[in-house]
Amino acid sequence: MSEKEKESGLTRRDFIRGGVRGALLAGVGAAAGGLLARSRAGDTVWQIDPEKCIACGNCATYCVLKPSAVKCVHAFDICEYCEKCFGYFDLDAPDVETGAENQLCPTGAIRRRVVHGPQYEYKIDEQLCIGCGKCVAGCGQFGMGALFLQVRHDLCINCNECAIAAACPSDAFRRVPADQPYLLKTKQ
């Protein structure tokens, strides 16, 4: 023990021990703060307001995930089950045959099956959908707007700064409560 240590009453060992304790406390505090901040961010998630979405295609390319966490969804409640659905058929399709050359979706992500009479059901294959919104534009122009884009929360990693939200030209992205993560269209 040096003279100085004797005078102050603090040994080098005590100093190091205290420092380690302080660092541990600071680490625990930082971890707790981080967890708290994360839990607060987790209270809300990103979602697309279908009334504002203009199906520009940015969702397909600006998401940090490849393919995008944005997918087309189908509100069966408002769908009219059209024989010639313009979310499914290309504008130039000469007839209502389901050949690839007649389909609007470039990835073939929409399935069509007859329900009865001239009514057909359309389902999205999310494994194939890249969220380009081409079908959304077609359905919105000619049909009921039953096809629309949503952020799928089984895929989305909920970035603090969503790259698609920043690039959205119609300001359609917003944060919504995590316990109500979808903005769905319903029959009015």
Next chain:
Amino acid sequence: MSEKRSISTTGVIIAVVIVVAIAAAVVVILRFDPFGEAGSGLGKQFVYDDKQYRRTDPGMIHYKELQPIETGLKVARGIAVRPDAAVYVAGDKKIVAFDRDGKGFLQVSLDDPPQCLAVEGNGTIYVGMIDHVEIYSQKGRRANRRAKWPSLGKEAVITSIALSDSDVFVADSGNSVVLRYDKAGRLLNRIGQVDKSRGIPGLLVRKPCVDVAVENGKVLWVVNPGRWRVEAYSFDGKPKRHWGRQSQEIEGFCGCCNPTAIAVLPNGWLITGEKGLPRVKICDETGCLRSVVAGTEVFAKGTVGLDLAVDSRGRVLVLDPSEKAVRVFIRKKDGSE
């Protein structure tokens, strides 16, 4: 000497590295597009493109537009015209009327939003509410208890009314049928329902947009939007003829269900209005396209719910819900069919 050469070689390498780094940084900065101004970058096959259908051959357009009539309504739904060219418009919770010069002369307040209307020569107004018909005098008064007809039921969505001398035709899109009444409100018969024995496939209605019009007091024209055609019936419901086909091209009816509006010219030719690619055109009695009144390019993108009327002066009146105005078109002097 060799040390000097070594230094200069190192300097050159460093300079090259710095230049390359700056060039790379410039490229990254220029390509970085956090606000999406450069667009999605998706290939052509991923982009919905209807531009080619938004242009009309100028040679087909035989009408020119005059000064529109501003309705002052927030939601404009239906239009009708009187023989003296007075224009009536239904919307919000009222009926507004304008004389032949576009000056307002009547306003009728309603309890609920109207869907459509028809006007007799004497000014009596038949208003289609969502599930029933109301009748108002030329001064806008609902005169007696007969002036509110019974409800057509929960499913009813009345979208059009047409008049003959003694009949009132009410298009109920919700129930896919046209009802024929006498002027006192007694139901006479139903028109357009499935009847295989008479060769009637039935009205296929996806959006509530069945429109009706009477030709020369003898023939009822009915829009069958899900089958992309118009159908003519005698007043007792016997089918007479039909025409129309699905096509994005100007000769056909576009989209999943069209047309959404019709009006009849004095010579029996039909004026049709469409949604999706909003456009107004004239076809003869066989369905052959004769003229375009207004092409898609004159309407705002997303315009739906056009309604049509023709006045005694031959003006085509188009109720444009996007503009909340009655757009007036007259035939060009050099326009030939």
